[in-house]
Amino acid sequence: MSTAMNRLLWWHWLLIGFGASLVLFLILFFAVIRPKNLQAEQLKSEADGIETAGGTPEKVAGKDRDLKKAKADTIRINADWKRQSADYMPPIEFPKDPLPGYEGMKNVGVYYVGGKAYGVKDLPAVWGRWIGLWYASQWKEGIRPVTAFPIESFSSDPNDIAGLKAISFPQTKPWDVEVVAKDFDSAMNHLRRFNSIQRHGMPVVDKVSLLGQSPDLHMKYTLQLFVIPPSAPPAPDPSISSSGGSTGGAPSGGMPGMGGSGAMMSPGGKGKMGSM
Numbered sequence: 001m002s003t004a005m006n007r008l009l010w011w012h013w014l015l016i017g018f019g020a021s022l023v024l025f026l027i028l029f030f031a032v033i034r035p036k037n038l039q040a041e042q043l044k045s046e047a048d049g050i051e052t053a054g055g056t057p058e059k060v061a062g063k064d065r066d067l068k069k070a071k072a073d074t075i076r077i078n079a080d081w082k083r084q085s086a087d088y089m090p091p092i093e094f095p096k097d098p099l100p101g102y103e104g105m106k107n108v109g110v111y112y113v114g115g116k117a118y119g120v121k122d123l124p125a126v127w128g129r130w131i132g133l134w135y136a137s138q139w140k141e142g143i144r145p146v147t148a149f150p151i152e153s154f155s156s157d158p159n160d161i162a163g164l165k166a167i168s169f170p171q172t173k174p175w176d177v178e179v180v181a182k183d184f185d186s187a188m189n190h191l192r193r194f195n196s197i198q199r200h201g202m203p204v205v206d207k208v209s210l211l212g213q214s215p216d217l218h219m220k221y222t223l224q225l226f227v228i229p230p231s232a233p234p235a236p237d238p239s240i241s242s243s244g245g246s247t248g249g250a251p252s253g254g255m256p257g258m259g260g261s262g263a264m265m266s267p268g269g270k271g272k273m274g275s276m
Helices: 002-052 057-088 098-103 118-136 157-163 184-196
Strands: 110-114 116-118 143-144 167-169 173-181 204-215 216-227
Touching: 098 118, 098 157, 110 118, 116 118, 118 143, 118 167, 143 184, 173 184, 184 204, 184 216
Parallel strands: none
Antiparallel strands: 110 116, 143 173, 167 216, 173 216, 204 216
16 A cells, blocks of 8 residues: 555656646746846946946946856856757748738748748648647557647737747647556656657646546646747738738738747657656
8 A cells, every 4th residue: 555655656646746837937937037128237337327427336346247247147047048948949930021921921921840841820630630649659658648739820910920929739738638648667667758859848737637447547737838949030021911911001900829838840859858
């Protein structure tokens, strides 16, 4: 009885730690990196202001120390982000004009696979195919998905890509995922497999639970993929309409589902999201 209880506690804490590690890395960019950059700029401005106003040497020296520490923290955190984002973030690059970025015209788009250019409007279908194949490929590992993975379309207005500073799949809420595992080890290996996803965004897994027993062990969790493009989206072009034609009207509002909140290659990889 004690062995079974210890095993239960082990996987319980493992699931908690796994979900936390995924969420914490995504928070790194929005809650740490950006504020650190802003803090360094603010401290520099304050130090310059104190020195210009003829402040005491102690105050000037204190602000200089704070500024040096903020700059060092910013360099370290940005280096961590650069290393981790290289593993997880897909090479989505915006062209200078919104229309080819939205439509994926000829050789111009935001995402390229096998020599083909995809626009923003194609991304839900591209990511939907990939995530379906990623789950289907795990049948040999004793994992069978029960749920589908729908991704809603983006706005039909090409100008709305101006608001795409971050992209999530799906856009509005995470998938409620259920898989059937042949045994406990297969379920744990399935969770670890999220660590090896490369260049499709940061996977955030939460609310993990296990029900039933082998060989019909049901695991449920929520999943959402977050992408932070390395380049800023283009500004709206008032000469195009929501249907892609020319117009003199003003652009419409931002794309839905774009909150502040991580390559069609093999799903295997070497990215890491914290110790298991």
